[in-house]
Each structure stands twice: as C-alpha cells, then as structure tokens.
Amino acid sequence: MTLILAALLALQDAPKPNVVIIFADDLGWGDLSCQGHPSIRTPHLDRMAAEGQRWTNFYSAAPVCTPSRAALLTGRLPLRNGMTSDKRRVLFGNSKSGLLPEEITLAEALKAQGYATACVGKWHLGHLKPHLPTSQGFDSYFGIPYSNDMERVPTAPPYKEANRDPRIEYFNVPLMRNEAIVERPADQRTITKRYTEEAVRFIRDQKKGPFFLYLPHTMPHIPLFRSPAFEGKSARGLYGDVVEELDWSVGEVLRTLRDEGVEKNTLVFFSSDNGPWIVFDDHGGSAGALRDGKGGTFEGGMRVPGIFWWPGRIAPGVVDQIGATMDVFTTAVRLAGGEVPKDREIDGLDLSPALLGTGPSPRQSMAFYRDTKLYAVRKGPWKAHFFTKAAYGDPKETAHETPLLYHLGVDPGEKWDQAAKHPEVVTELRRLYEATLASVKPGENQLEK
Secondary structure, eight states: OOOOHHHHHHHHHSSEEEEEEEESSOOOOHHHHHHHHTSSOOOOHHHHHSEEEEEEEEOOSSHHHHHHHHHHSSOOOOOHHHHSSSSSOOOTTTOOSSSSSSSSOOOHHHTTTTOOOEESOOOOOOSSSGGGGTTTTSSSEEOOSOOTOOOBOOOOOOOHEEEHHHOOBBBBEEEEEETTEEEEOOOOOHHHHHHHHHHHHHHHTTTTTTTTEEEOTTSSSSOOOOOOOOOOOOOTTTHHHHHHHHHHHHHHHHHHHHHHOOGGGGGEEESSOOOOOGGGGGSSSTTTSSSSOOSSHHHHBOOOOOOEETTTTTTTTEEEEETTTTHHHHHHHHHHHOOOOSOOOOOOOOOHHHHSSOOOOOOOOOEETOOOOOEEEEETTEEEEEEESSSOOOOEEEEEEEEEEEEETTOOTTTTOOTOHHHHHHHHHHHHHHHHHHOOOOOOOSSOO
C-alpha cells in the first residue's frame, strides 16, 4: 500500500477535523521571533511552528485588508469575487456594499458538512446585514466590522497624530454581536483579550465538533492598543506589546484545544492579511529581509507568515514551497470531506499533500494584483514585475517593457534585476503573465468607486 493511499484511507476513517483560522491584521513576515525578529517574543507561535509547519514562501492574495479576506474565505482571487476596485481599495464605515451573497464562503462550505461556525474579530467584508458574517455562513459573530482606524471623530487630531498617540474616543468604531451594536466606541484596549475569551468559549461549547472558528484579529493594525497586562512588556515598544498579546491569544486557543482533548483532531492555521504598514515607522511592523510592505506587490506587501498545526497529523518542519491563503479554503473543504464549488473558478489549491507528508505543494506560481491590475507573477523561485509602484507615499506607477526579474531564493529583498542574464526566464514568465490576464476575469465589482 502506498503512503498516499494509506493517508487517504486514514482521512476517510477519521472524524471531520475542526478548523481554526487565526488571522492577524498588518502583521509583517518578520514580526515573529520564529521568523527572526530580534526583540519581539512570540513563544506560543514559536512552539506552534516547531510542532507544526512553518511555510516561508506563503502569500496573501492581496496587499490590503478587504480583498485579502475575501480571497481567504472564498478561495478566489479578489478580482473574481468583486472585492477590489481601481479607486477604493477597501470597504469603509460608510460603504453600502460587501461580499456578494452568491459567493460561497468557507463557513458555508463547512456548514454544509455539519460544522458549527463562528467569526470572532475584524470582518471587513461589509457591515450591513446582507454582508455580515451571519449572512455568510457563520452561526455567530462578535467583533469590529471594519478597520479600527475608521470612523475617526471630527474632534480627533489629524489622522497620523491620532494614530501616533491613540485614544479609544478618537475612533467611533462599533463592536457587534451578531447583527447588533453592543458597544460604541469599542474599547480597543481590551479587544484582543475579549476576542480570545469569546474564541475559547466557542471551542469549549463546541468541543464535540466539528467546528470552524475564524479569528481575524483587529491588531496590529493601527491604532495600536493592548491590555494593561501587556503594557511595557516588549523591548519593541507599543507595537511589540501588541504582537506579544496576539501571541498570548494564540497560546490560549492552543491550550484550550489541548485542555478539551480535541487538539489531535483540529487543524489550526495562523497568518496575516497582508504585510506591515511600514509608513507608520515604529507603529508598523517588519517584513524582515523582504522589500516594502502593505499596499504593494513587492514581497513585503504580500508574503506573510504561514503556520499550520495539527498534532499527530502534520509532519513538523520548515516548508520552502509556495502556498497562499486562498489554498486554505480548498484544503479545509477537502479535509472535511466536501467538494469545492464546481460552478465557479476556484483559485485555491489543496495543500494537504504537503501538510500530511504525502507529496509536494501543488502551488507552483503566484499572481500579484494591486487593486484590479496584475503587477507581477512568480513561478518557482523567479518573480517578474511588469509594473511597480511604492506601497504608500509615491503615487507614480512604472511600467517595465522588460520586466524586473528577481530570483527570490537568492534575493528575497528584490534588489538585483536578473532580466538581462536570463531572457529565457523572462519569456516564460511573460507567458504566465499573459495567460493569467486572459484567464482571470473580473467579477461584479462591489467596492464603490
């Protein structure tokens, strides 16, 4: 009997795995100590990575919040599911639109397999009733429905100043339970703690399973807040305090799974929606050796931490193959015994061969969109930029008749253009770029112009 067949038979005999997704907001690729950060301590995530798999070439599908979350939950590029725009990059507190009801979310797909579902945290896919989590397959919702820097009150200082010295009263963001506002402004000083308590409660209530918990944290998106227990704890300052509280939160979730005896039947995935917001200096994170940050298509904008944990099932180790947040949709659905939708294009791939040790990652390439425009493509270690633009600050876009070409294994910081030395690679990636343009068609655009 082959190893692959044995693994498939074991999956068929096993109960449906619980699925937990923990999604940080604007956390950089280099912000964890297991990723090399010298002054932020993340012992719980470090242990999670040591016991599970840490993927070093893992990507978000977009460099900003709304489209990246839509891709994670639908397994589809944001251009297909409509959660992107040429003008307005994310949804705001006055937005009238959101993720279309016709999209099939991971919550809906798992609910069809008998899962209890909960969303705890930042949603950012529409704050009106047709677009809220409770209309998108989640049995319950508790959280802030969009970014925590929105709804800045007129009496607050200018934007950057308000975020450099934040006060909860500067940002009139609502805290919701299901479809009702229960606190406004949300007390963001305790938001990570309260999300964690809600997540732990859900796990305990649903321990007989199967369950799906989606825990998209509000932090470390600016403005930065942390609970009193974490004030002044990190050598990295306020930003480090915030990340170390997130690490504590991950530890509480994993501890609860162990305490309830369900850890061996639970797949936990940790990542970030995009790269760090580096224009905020010490209030933003780090992309490590990668170039640029949130908002752009250089590696620092879209390569994110990717940690998978499933004791006794996942082969521990560091994985340098390519994966993407979109792939979690397809992977989770298939592990649950379901089928991905066949009436639409699904961009997510099934990572279970790499996770379970039966084969390599099926993802060999990655497309890098900035809003609705394809800027770059990657295949294997090579990445070609056909357009470049700074993540934030410089509004100028540069088109490259001969694309910039980088070997990411040698040059993850994208410093040394290799196009002149490798014209055959440029030709191959140009074909991939053109094929992607031809195959990915825009869905109905839901972000207001």
